[in-house]
Amino acid sequence: MDVLRDYANELDAEVHSTDPGGTITFPLMPVGQTVDMGHDTRGKPLFDPRIFSSREFFRNPYPYYRILRDHYPVYHDKLHNTYYITRYEDVWRCYFDDEGFNTIPKGSSSGVLGNTQLELSGIEHRRRRNLYGQHLVGRSLDLRVPSIQRLARDMIRDWDNQTDTPWVIDEGKKRIVELGMAFANEFPVRVVCEVLGFPSEAQKQFYYWYNSMMSGLGGSLTHKQGLEARQSLEDYVQDLVEERRRKPSFLKDEDGKIIGKDIITKLCETKVDGDYLSTEEITSNIALVVAAGGETTRGAIINMWYLLLQHPDQFAALCANPDETWDRAFHETLRNSSPIGGQPRHNTFDVNMHGMHVPAGSLMQMVDFSANHDDRVFKDPEKFDIFRDDLYSGKLLRSGFMKEGRCSHMAFGVGPHLCPGAWISHQEAVEGSRILQRTLKNIRLCTERMPKDIDGVSLAPIGIVRVPQLWLEYDRE
Numbered sequence: 001m002d003v004l005r006d007y008a009n010e011l012d013a014e015v016h017s018t019d020p021g022g023t024i025t026f027p028l029m030p031v032g033q034t035v036d037m038g039h040d041t042r043g044k045p046l047f048d049p050r051i052f053s054s055r056e057f058f059r060n061p062y063p064y065y066r067i068l069r070d071h072y073p074v075y076h077d078k079l080h081n082t083y084y085i086t087r088y089e090d091v092w093r094c095y096f097d098d099e100g101f102n103t104i105p106k107g108s109s110s111g112v113l114g115n116t117q118l119e120l121s122g123i124e125h126r127r128r129r130n131l132y133g134q135h136l137v138g139r140s141l142d143l144r145v146p147s148i149q150r151l152a153r154d155m156i157r158d159w160d161n162q163t164d165t166p167w168v169i170d171e172g173k174k175r176i177v178e179l180g181m182a183f184a185n186e187f188p189v190r191v192v193c194e195v196l197g198f199p200s201e202a203q204k205q206f207y208y209w210y211n212s213m214m215s216g217l218g219g220s221l222t223h224k225q226g227l228e229a230r231q232s233l234e235d236y237v238q239d240l241v242e243e244r245r246r247k248p249s250f251l252k253d254e255d256g257k258i259i260g261k262d263i264i265t266k267l268c269e270t271k272v273d274g275d276y277l278s279t280e281e282i283t284s285n286i287a288l289v290v291a292a293g294g295e296t297t298r299g300a301i302i303n304m305w306y307l308l309l310q311h312p313d314q315f316a317a318l319c320a321n322p323d324e325t326w327d328r329a330f331h332e333t334l335r336n337s338s339p340i341g342g343q344p345r346h347n348t349f350d351v352n353m354h355g356m357h358v359p360a361g362s363l364m365q366m367v368d369f370s371a372n373h374d375d376r377v378f379k380d381p382e383k384f385d386i387f388r389d390d391l392y393s394g395k396l397l398r399s400g401f402m403k404e405g406r407c408s409h410m411a412f413g414v415g416p417h418l419c420p421g422a423w424i425s426h427q428e429a430v431e432g433s434r435i436l437q438r439t440l441k442n443i444r445l446c447t448e449r450m451p452k453d454i455d456g457v458s459l460a461p462i463g464i465v466r467v468p469q470l471w472l473e474y475d476r477e
């Protein structure tokens, strides 16, 4: 019951933090069906923007996005003064046009992350984009894979040796574990800390800074804590910068061979327009890399396991052929239930799209969730199917979104801001999950501990809420 209550509270907290004050209550519908919001004289469904702040929308967003895609491809939500772009093709076109649809002045981090490349566009953005990106891709990343595997094995072994924690429970021959607390919350942060070259003695402290900054992004109540954590991180980084400028430090492979300088050293040595980056800029880059890569990769791992274990036939097929199938499972998870819903943009010029005039400087929300469920591109989009043949799931595309007649999902964005952490998060989720699947015998969902949907029986849908906890069970003998 506690788990259920937590889920309801979490849902309420998320809904209220975005609620503009509207008090209307929408009924909770069976997943896939919409509340009837009325029709105009020609039979076109009407759309009430207050639904965006409702509990119904958080758990069951996709049929509402379908109404927007089919009837209001550029939807002006007058309540929040935002234009929603929901079709796959429109979303990628806007993402590619970085000058016409720019990320300034987003300011969404409210000082917690600081001035980062996420909030820059055009030439300013390009100058910073390549400061450390090469560490997260290609050969450099390939050489890091054994360390990612080591970290995963260490974390799984640590929890397997634990008993009597609130998230690892022994019940005779089986063991129950909450995958977030035991593994997925901290694993991506530890991987990124290593690539950054963050001193190992400060890594526990780093996890505290990370958590506080992430909560600080979430609303006014926790904002102060986020700003304090950021200041404390910056104070720590100040000394580190001086030390790394005197004495660079290096990333090594598992045999101790040097791969290259770590990201913090690179940032300390980099000059932009002839000047070294300031401590403030270096801290912002560190904060961005960890903030962008922690919660997102956690979401990908948790969502992937939640979906796979609800589709036992697909999970069995994956176990029979794991080498080829984990990549598919990762991409289909990001298409079906991405941890990131979309990105805001501002249009530099007046725009006319689908007969709608959008004045320059408007806030336009690119809805990746909806683009990923656009049936103009993906057949039967609400269905989770790791074997679907219309989704590109090969080597991640640097500068495109379509190859061999298949489209990639939009969970990493596309164009100039394409997620530079896409390759490393892929390796974390896939390698970590491979090891989980090989190590834990007969893994299954612990359904009685999982939140239920409105009928009290079916498992709660992912919707656009993050899965708060994922309870698994496995055999010990």
Ligand code: HEM
Binding pocket: 103, 117, 118, 119, 129, 136, 192, 288, 289, 290, 292, 293, 294, 296, 297, 300, 338, 339, 340, 343, 410, 411, 412, 413, 414, 416, 417, 418, 419, 420, 421, 422, 424, 425
């Ligand atoms: C499943 C995991 C992840 C998802 C779904 C994801 C998603 C995204 C998306 C959609 C963007 C584009 C933002 C925009 O267009 O405005 C982005 C940007 C970014 N991501 Fe990720 N990300 C993930 C993991 C990571 C990881 C592991 C790292 C770092 C190690 C990372 C670092 C970044 C950075 C630095 C940016 C800013 C890029 C720029 O503005 O040029 N991400 N991410």
